[in-house]
Amino acid sequence: MSDWRYALAQNRATLISVAFFVAMFAIYASNHPAGFSANVVETAANKGVLLALVAMAQTFVVITAGIDLSVGSVFVLSNCLASAIVVGSAGHAALGVLGVIATGAACGAVNGLIVIVGRLQPIVTTIATGAIFYGLALLLRPTPGGDVYEPLADALTGRVFTVVPASLVALAAVALAVWIPYSRSALGRAAYAVGSSEAAAFMSGLPVASAKASAYVLSGLTASLAGLFLTFVTYSGEASAQTGGSYTLYSIAAVVLGGVSLYGGSGSAIGAIFGALMFRTIGDLLFVFNLDPLWQPLFQGVVLLVAVSLGAARLFRVRNRLELFS
Amino acid sequence: MTESEQGPPILRMEGVSKRYGGVRALENANLAVSAGRIHAILGENGAGKSTLIKILAGVVAPDEGRIALDDREVAFGAPADASRAGIVCIFQELSLVPDLSVADNIAIVNPPTRFGMIDRRAQRRVAEAALARAGAEDVHPMALVKDLPLSRRQMVEIAKALARAPRILILDEATSALTAADVAKVFVVLKRLRDEGLALLYISHRMHEIAELADECTVFRNGSNVATYPAGTKSDAEVVELMIGRELSAVFPPKPRQRTASATPLLDVRRLSWTNRLRDVSFHVETGEVVGLGGLDGQGQRELLLALFGVLRGVTGEVRVAGRAVAPASPHAAKSTAIGMALIPEDRKTEGLMLPMSVGANLSFAALDRVSRAGVLDRDREGKLVRQMMDLLAIRAGSIDIPVGALSGGNQQKVVIAKWLMAEPRIILLNDPTRGIDVATKQEIYQLLRKLADAGAAILFYTTDYSELIGCCDRALVIYDGAIRRVLVGEEITERALVASALNIDSDTGVVAGGAS
Numbered sequence: 100m101s102d103w104r105y106a107l108a109q110n111r112a113t114l115i116s117v118a119f120f121v122a123m124f125a126i127y128a129s130n131h132p133a134g135f136s137a138n139v140v141e142t143a144a145n146k147g148v149l150l151a152l153v154a155m156a157q158t159f160v161v162i163t164a165g166i167d168l169s170v171g172s173v174f175v176l177s178n179c180l181a182s183a184i185v186v187g188s189a190g191h192a193a194l195g196v197l198g199v200i201a202t203g204a205a206c207g208a209v210n211g212l213i214v215i216v217g218r219l220q221p222i223v224t225t226i227a228t229g230a231i232f233y234g235l236a237l238l239l240r241p242t243p244g245g246d247v248y249e250p251l252a253d254a255l256t257g258r259v260f261t262v263v264p265a266s267l268v269a270l271a272a273v274a275l276a277v278w279i280p281y282s283r284s285a286l287g288r289a290a291y292a293v294g295s296s297e298a299a300a301f302m303s304g305l306p307v308a309s310a311k312a313s314a315y316v317l318s319g320l321t322a323s324l325a326g327l328f329l330t331f332v333t334y335s336g337e338a339s340a341q342t343g344g345s346y347t348l349y350s351i352a353a354v355v356l357g358g359v360s361l362y363g364g365s366g367s368a369i370g371a372i373f374g375a376l377m378f379r380t381i382g383d384l385l386f387v388f389n390l391d392p393l394w395q396p397l398f399q400g401v402v403l404l405v406a407v408s409l410g411a412a413r414l415f416r417v418r419n420r421l422e423l424f425s
Numbered sequence: 426m427t428e429s430e431q432g433p434p435i436l437r438m439e440g441v442s443k444r445y446g447g448v449r450a451l452e453n454a455n456l457a458v459s460a461g462r463i464h465a466i467l468g469e470n471g472a473g474k475s476t477l478i479k480i481l482a483g484v485v486a487p488d489e490g491r492i493a494l495d496d497r498e499v500a501f502g503a504p505a506d507a508s509r510a511g512i513v514c515i516f517q518e519l520s521l522v523p524d525l526s527v528a529d530n531i532a533i534v535n536p537p538t539r540f541g542m543i544d545r546r547a548q549r550r551v552a553e554a555a556l557a558r559a560g561a562e563d564v565h566p567m568a569l570v571k572d573l574p575l576s577r578r579q580m581v582e583i584a585k586a587l588a589r590a591p592r593i594l595i596l597d598e599a600t601s602a603l604t605a606a607d608v609a610k611v612f613v614v615l616k617r618l619r620d621e622g623l624a625l626l627y628i629s630h631r632m633h634e635i636a637e638l639a640d641e642c643t644v645f646r647n648g649s650n651v652a653t654y655p656a657g658t659k660s661d662a663e664v665v666e667l668m669i670g671r672e673l674s675a676v677f678p679p680k681p682r683q684r685t686a687s688a689t690p691l692l693d694v695r696r697l698s699w700t701n702r703l704r705d706v707s708f709h710v711e712t713g714e715v716v717g718l719g720g721l722d723g724q725g726q727r728e729l730l731l732a733l734f735g736v737l738r739g740v741t742g743e744v745r746v747a748g749r750a751v752a753p754a755s756p757h758a759a760k761s762t763a764i765g766m767a768l769i770p771e772d773r774k775t776e777g778l779m780l781p782m783s784v785g786a787n788l789s790f791a792a793l794d795r796v797s798r799a800g801v802l803d804r805d806r807e808g809k810l811v812r813q814m815m816d817l818l819a820i821r822a823g824s825i826d827i828p829v830g831a832l833s834g835g836n837q838q839k840v841v842i843a844k845w846l847m848a849e850p851r852i853i854l855l856n857d858p859t860r861g862i863d864v865a866t867k868q869e870i871y872q873l874l875r876k877l878a879d880a881g882a883a884i885l886f887y888t889t890d891y892s893e894l895i896g897c898c899d900r901a902l903v904i905y906d907g908a909i910r911r912v913l914v915g916e917e918i919t920e921r922a923l924v925a926s927a928l929n930i931d932s933d934t935g936v937v938a939g940g941a942s
Contacts, residue, residue: 105567109526283542285535288525292533295524302484302520303533303585304505364524418700418738419731420755421776 112358113370120377127380130387137262144264145256145332147379151270152325153346154353154375155278155368159318161354163311164294164363165221169229170322171347173206175338176236177326182245182336192248196327203323204316206232211315215308236338243337252331273324278368281317290314294363353378356406434459435624436593441490443476450476452648463615463625465635468645469668469924470722470889474628478597482514483507508534511592515582515599523571528552530570531585555588560610575602583611595626600634612638630721632661632928644668661930669920676868677896678875687711689748691883692852697742702728704908710883715874717898718887720927725907726887727771730854734768735759760791760848767850769842769858777841780830784822785811787829787840792847814843819869835866853877855886871897891923905929
C-alpha cells in the first residue's frame with residue numbers, strides 16, 4: 100500500500116465524521132426556509148462551537164483511556180467566573196480571560212493529580228470533582244447574572260469578512276493552538292501510547308504520569324475556553340446543573356461520533372469537533388423537517404447507538420474469547 | 426571470533442538475589458558480559474532467566490547484590506533508566522503500542538522534534554533506517570502495529586531496539602514468533618551488531634540457534650549461575666546435565682502400578698489445531714489417570730487447555746468425551762453434565778475468583794444449578810455443599826462469609842479448586858495450579874489430584890515445575906511449538922528426559938520416546 104492509503108486508513112474515523120457532518124449540514128441548509136445564508140450558518144455555528152470545545156476537552160482524557168465527567172462542571176464554573184471577572188476595561192477583561200483559563204487548567208490539574216497520584220478511577224474522581232466544581236460555580240453565582248466585556252463578546256460571536264462566523268474562526272484557532280501542537284508533541288504521543296497500552300508505554304520508558312497529567316490539564320483548559328465562549332454568547336453567567344450535566348454527556352456522544360475510541364489510544368479532537376457539530380445538526384434537521392422536537396433525544400440516541408455498534412464490529416474477529424475481557 | 430579477543434566485561438552482576446514472597450527467583454547470581462560478544466543464557470523453567478532480564482532492564486529491583494556498568498555501580502528504578510544507560514531489552518511480551526504506527530513506535534522513546542513538535546519526515550527516516558538495519562524493509566513505516574501479524578511485530582520490536590543505539594542488547598526468546606527466513610535475517614543483524622562492538626545477551630531455548638550464534642554460554646539453575654563456557658565446547662547432553670538437578674520440593678503420593686488401557690478413554694483428542702499455536706495435537710486421558718503437560722512455558726500448553734474448555738474460536742480437530750464427539754462452544758457448555766469438564770485457571774485473581782465476594786459465594790459459582798431450585802438459590806443446600814467442600818480441601822477460613830481476597834494464597838487456590846469440584850466434573854484440566862503457593866498446600870493438592878483420579882476422574886495437568894510431572898503424573902506430554910514433542914510414560918518421566926525433550930534435543934539421553942497415543 101502506498102503512503103496516502105495508510106494515511107487514509109488511519110484518519111478514516113475522522114474523515115467519516117467530517118463527511119457525515121457535511122452531508123447532514125447540506126440537507127439542513129438546503130431545506131431551511133431561509134436557505135444557506137450567513138445568518139443560518141452563524142446561529143448554527145455559535146451553538147455548535149460550545150459543544151465542539153467541550154468535546155475537544157473530553158478528547159484529551161479519552162485518548163489516555165480515561166473519561167472526564169467534570170468537563171460540564173468546569174464549563175459552567177468558567178462561565179460563572181467569566182461573568183464576574185471578564186468585565187470592565189479591555190486590560191481588566193484580558194486579565195480576566197487569563198484568570199478563567201488558569202482556573203480551568205487548575206481544575207484539570209486537580210483531576211489529573213487524583214487519578215495519577217491517588218490512583219482512583221477517572222470516572223469516580225471526575226464525578227466527585229465535577230460536583231465540587233459545580234458547587235464553586237453555585238457559590239460564585241447563586242442566581243443567574245453578571246456581565247461580560249461586550250466588544251470581545253460581540254467580536255467572537257459575530258462574523259468575519261461579513262460571511263464567516265467568528266466563532267468558527269475561534270474554534271479553528273483553538274484547535275490549531277492547542278490540539279495540533281499537543282497531538283504532534285512527544286508528550287501527546289506518549290498520551291496516545293498510554294491509552295493504547297499503558298504497560299507497553301511504561302516498558303518503553305515513556306513518561307506515563309506526565310502524559311496523563313498533561314491530558315487532564317488541557318482538558319480543563321479547553322473546557323474553560325468553552326465556558327468563556329458561553330459567556331460571550333449569553334452575556335451572563337448561570338450555575339445551571341442541567342447545562343453542566345448535558346454538556347458532559349453530549350461531549351462523550353460527540354467524541355464517539357467523531358471516531359475517538361473510548362478504549363483510548365486512537366482518534367483525534369478534529370473528529371470530536373465534527374462529531375459535536377453532527378450531534379447539534381441532528382436537532383436542527385428535525386426542526387427543518389417539522390418533526391416534533393420531542394423526537395430529538397430519541398433520534399440522537401439511535402444515531403449514537405449505530406455509531407457505537409460500527410466501532411464494536413471488530414470484536415467479532417477475536418479468536419481467544421478471554422481477550423474480550425481484557 | 427575467538428574467546429581470546431574478549432575484552433574486560435562492560436556489564437557485571439555480582440551476588441544478585443531476588444525473592445518474590447517466599448519464592449527465591451535469583452540466588453547469588455553472577456554474570457559478566459563483554460563488548461563484541463554474544464552471550465547466551467540457558468536454563469529450564471524457573472531457573473531465574475526472566476528475573477535476571479527484568480533486573481537488567483530496570484523492571485524489578487534486586488534485593489541484594491550489585492550491578493556495575495563499566496565498573497561503575499548502577500541502580501535502575503525504571504525501564505527508562507536502563508535505557509538511558511544503554512541497556513535495551515527486547516521482551517517476549519512485546520512492548521509495542523498497538524494503536525500507533527510502526528514509525529511512531531520505533532521513534533517512541535526519543536522522537537526527532539522541530540519547534541517542539543514531532544518531525545514526521547525525520548521520524549520516517551529514522552524508522553526506515555531502523556527497519557532496514559533489522560532486515561525488515563517489507564514493513565511499511567505508516568502501518569499500525571495492531572494490523573501487523575505477530576512475526577512482523579517482532580521485527581518492528583527489534584528495529585525499535587536498534588533505533589535506540591544500545592550498548593547492551595538483551596533478546597528474550599526474541600525469535601519465538603519468527604519465520605525461519607526472518608530468523609536467518611535477524612542472525613545476520615545480530616552478528617553485525619556484535620562485530621560493531623555491542624554486547625548481546627541472548628536468551629533462548631532453541632539449542633541450534635545458540636550453537637549458531639553464541640560466543641559464550643551461561644547456564645542457570647535454581648536461580649544461580651552454575652556454569653559459563655565458550656560456545657561449542659559442550660555437547661547437548663552435557664548442557665542438559667548442567668540444567669537439571671532441581672531439588673524435589675515436595676513429597677508426592679504413590680502412583681498406582683500399571684493400568685490396563687480401556688477401549689474408550691474418557692477424554693480423547695484428535696488432531697486439535699488452533700491458529701499457529703496448536704498443531705495437530707492428539708492424545709487421550711483415561712479414567713483414573715493423571716496426565717501431565719510439560720515443556721517450556723508458552724509452547725501452547727495454555728492454549729490447549731483453553732481450546733478444550735471452549736474459550737477459543739476457530740479450533741479444528743475432534744474431541745471425544747467417553748466416546749461421544751463434543752465441541753463445547755463456551756465454558757458454560759464445557760461444564761454441562763453432558764461433558765463435565767472443569768478448568769482450574771492459571772491466574773486465580775482474574776480468572777478464578779471474585780476477590781471481594783465471600784468464600785461461600787465463590788465456591789458456588791460453578792455449581793449454581795446444583796444449589797438452586799427453579800432458579801432460586803437454596804441457601805441451606807448451598808451452605809451444606811460449601812461446608813462439605815471446605816472440609817474436603819481443608820480450607821482454612823474463619824467463616825464462609827469473609828471475602829475470599831482475605832485468605833492466604835494457598836487457601837485461595839484451594840477455593841478455586843473446590844469451586845470446580847462442587848460442579849462434580851469428570852474431566853479436570855489444571856493450568857499450573859501450584860504456581861506461587863506454599864509447599865504444604867502443594868502437597869495437599871497432589872494428594873487431592875490422586876484421590877480424584879482414583880475416584881474416576883480424568884486429569885490433565887499443566888505445570889511448569891518438572892518435579893510435579895515426575896511426582897504426580899502417570900504420563901507426561903511434552904509440548905514444543907504447539908505440538909506434542911514426546912510422550913513419557915511412568916518411569917520414563919525423568920528430569921533429564923523432560924529437559925531434553927522440552928528443548929527439542931534429539932541427543933541420546935538414555936530414554937526411548939514413547940509413541941504418541
